[in-house]
Amino acid sequence: MVEPLFKTTLGSPVVDGIITLSGSEGKHAVSVRRMRVGEGIQLTDGRGTRVRGLVDSLAQNSLTVRISEVILESEPEAKLTLIQALAKGDRDELAIQAATELGAWGIVPWQSERSISRWEGAKVSKGVERWQTIVAEAAKQSLRVFEPVVAQPVSSKQLATMIGSFDLVLVLDPTAKVGLGNVDLSGENVAIVVGPEGGISDSELALFEEAGATRVNLGAPILRTSTAGVAAIAVIQAKLGLWS
Template sequence: MSLPVFKVEPGRLAGLGPGAALTVTGPEARHAVTVRRLAPGERLELVDGAGTRATAELRAGDRDSMEVGVVAVTTEPARTPRLVLVQALAKGERDLMAVETATELGIDAVVPWQADRSIVRWKKERAAKSHEKWVHTVAAAAKQSRRAAWPEVLPLCTTRELTRLLAEPGTRALVLHEEAHEPLAGLPGVAGTPWEDTGRILLVVGPEGGIAPAELEALAAAGALPVRLGPEVLRSSTAGPAAVAVLSAALGRWAPGSR
């Protein structure tokens, strides 16, 4: 059975080795001791969200504090190219559903996108609160899926800001669109060998009403390639995770022995 995972601050696991002692406090310790009711002698894993994982043994715990002894520490190298989900805001929290599932599937970063046809709007007074909700959703999904590296949630972007992201060096963008002719699974360089010259791949998913024609033109002009997943038209909550799964398999992320 998999060991339970708890997050510590970035850098807390640096330089630690077998036999080192570590004190963890706050909500994560409270969850381990009070909610999970772990007892001394039981093993758990600590992650720092940046790729470092420590297997540890609980020595003592009390409410919101626990003492652990480190058994082993490993660091997972950053994967390239990075997969970034650009998810348009959608009603009914379908955007959050997409972000949650994509996190479980291994996405490296997410970008909230205020598309022209997005019904949901992050107005000034709610923008920070809505962004924080995305951060919490990603954290919960990363912890549930036992990830050592947690996705970054970038600031909300408009279509104009998104085109600037697409123009950054080492970036390739794929826009999921039902009328595209190019199949995602058959792209040259993806089906077979990784895109070695690419630092990150942006997967752009529109809102419930689809991507507006003018937006699609702007994204294409910035270098984005419209692609389709298959004959079915997927919801905004499904398309992104489906594309992540296709690319993860094509890029060898899910090959035997990979992390």
């Protein structure tokens, strides 16, 4: 059985040392997951450290872990950033959740021209906090020890100025002549731009191309905003050898 993963502050963990898991994570481990003494458990700081151990003792809303292994995982050679347009309902949230499970390194909310959902005023901080919670839970669910960081939302003009900071930016566009499978994926920092339900406007496509982005299609099927980025990440991860 694979040990569940919980996020906490680790300090400087050492084998045979003791770590206390408290707060909301400790309460979840005790009350929801119903961890028991002697069961295997994993802890992480969300920044690359994985601690394995056994539950040593239980309290009402916390537990202690006897450390059996400390692993410092390396950052991936290629870091994938999902630039996801805000979408109605929970479609954008479904997208970032699945993208995290598939290994997305960063998440950027994008207020596109055709986004029906709008983050304005107090909604901005609430939206970023909500998305960060979603990716944090997805990272734990998939046993990832690197938690993606959700950036502040950007406009189309701001996104265009960001394009140069990546080695490669792929804009998903059904009308593009080049398929994703034919793109050279060289570079350490790759971004994937996913539009809203109504698609990316012609003016935005022109703006991004002028800034250095590459338009690519995902074949004949037209995918929803909740699945397009996920499909693209899966293709890229396969080409990079993640599942080889």
